[in-house]
Amino acid sequence: MEKQLNGQKILIIGGAKYLGLSIARKTSEAGAKVIIGARSIEKAFQAVSQLPLANVIQIDITDESTIAAAAAELKHIDHIIITASAHHNAAIRDLEHDKIVTAFEAKVIGPMLLAKHFAPILSSTGSILLFSGVAAWKPTPGYTVMGVTNGAVAFLVSQLARELAPIRVNSISPGITDSGTWDILGKQEKEALLKNAAVSSLVGRAGTSDDIVNTALWLLSAGNISGETIHIEGGARYL
Numbered sequence: 001m002e003k004q005l006n007g008q009k010i011l012i013i014g015g016a017k018y019l020g021l022s023i024a025r026k027t028s029e030a031g032a033k034v035i036i037g038a039r040s041i042e043k044a045f046q047a048v049s050q051l052p053l054a055n056v057i058q059i060d061i062t063d064e065s066t067i068a069a070a071a072a073e074l075k076h077i078d079h080i081i082i083t084a085s086a087h088h089n090a091a092i093r094d095l096e097h098d099k100i101v102t103a104f105e106a107k108v109i110g111p112m113l114l115a116k117h118f119a120p121i122l123s124s125t126g127s128i129l130l131f132s133g134v135a136a137w138k139p140t141p142g143y144t145v146m147g148v149t150n151g152a153v154a155f156l157v158s159q160l161a162r163e164l165a166p167i168r169v170n171s172i173s174p175g176i177t178d179s180g181t182w183d184i185l186g187k188q189e190k191e192a193l194l195k196n197a198a199v200s201s202l203v204g205r206a207g208t209s210d211d212i213v214n215t216a217l218w219l220l221s222a223g224n225i226s227g228e229t230i231h232i233e234g235g236a237r238y239l
């Protein structure tokens with residue numbers, strides 16, 4: 001599987017940290033030429049310095065002009081991975097219009113515009129990998145925007161897979177995963193979150209970055225899979 005990535009040009013938007021960076025590290029170690037797309041070039045350069053074969057390009061997924069400029073500069077790409085998110089977790093009574101729009105821009109509108117500008121320069125044997133999330137399948141008060149944007153991602157991949165074929169388009173739907181993003185909660189609160197995730201899954205544990213990275217690498221080379229959302233959450237959506 002990893003042999004097939006050797007020499008492939010992979011753009012990872014959101015690749016400067018967390019799951020995006022973990023995927024960047026593994027694909028780069030497998031010999032892929034990784035380009036990290038990030039809205040902050042400085043953070044991305046710091047990330048690139050840890051990777052054997054990587055470069056950086058400025059892309060803000062909520063800004064079409066940066067997407068178009070990146071496509072014009074890169075000219076050819078084999079695979080694109082987008083981990084960007086802008087969550088707006090709030091009760092319905094507290095929802096804010098602009099934050100809802102940004103959440104849709106990061107997960108749904110941005111990837112659509114990215115497909116618009118990058119499909120002409122994507123390899124016909126290449127793929128696009130988006131990120132959904134378990135919230136779409138587990139309605140929970142306070143997480144409506146997250147649930148609906150993640151659900152839209154699953155519909156988006158089937159639409160894009162049909163229209164961009166033979167380019168493959170898939171998504172991964174993680175459950176609560178210890179990717180680094182939860183460190184912001186502090187040690188105790190993060191441990192409580194992961195513990196709760198463990199008892200809320202069929203396999204009795206929270207997700208790890210490796211769970212996601214291994215599936216992402218497999219999907220890049222899975223030439224007969226398109227339009228799918230792969231659930232990496234230990235069956236959490238059934239509890």
Ligand SMILES: NC(=O)c1ccc[n+]([C@@H]2O[C@H](COP(=O)([O-])OP(=O)(O)OC[C@H]3O[C@@H](n4cnc5c(N)ncnc54)[C@H](OP(=O)(O)O)[C@@H]3O)[C@@H](O)[C@H]2O)c1
Pocket residue numbers: 013014015016017018019020037038039040043059060061062082083084085086106131132133134173174175176177178179180181
């Ligand atoms: N970790 C989990 O428990 C979990 C669970 C379910 C679903 N997911 C999904 O999995 C994906 C990756 O999650 P994660 O754990 O790695 O953490 P995350 O905090 O969702 O990571 C988001 C990444 O996107 C980048 N980003 C945000 N806005 C952007 C924009 N406008 N343009 C370009 N890049 C942007 C961020 O970098 P900067 O902020 O530095 O720009 C960061 O690298 C997300 O879509 C998330 O919703 C994660």
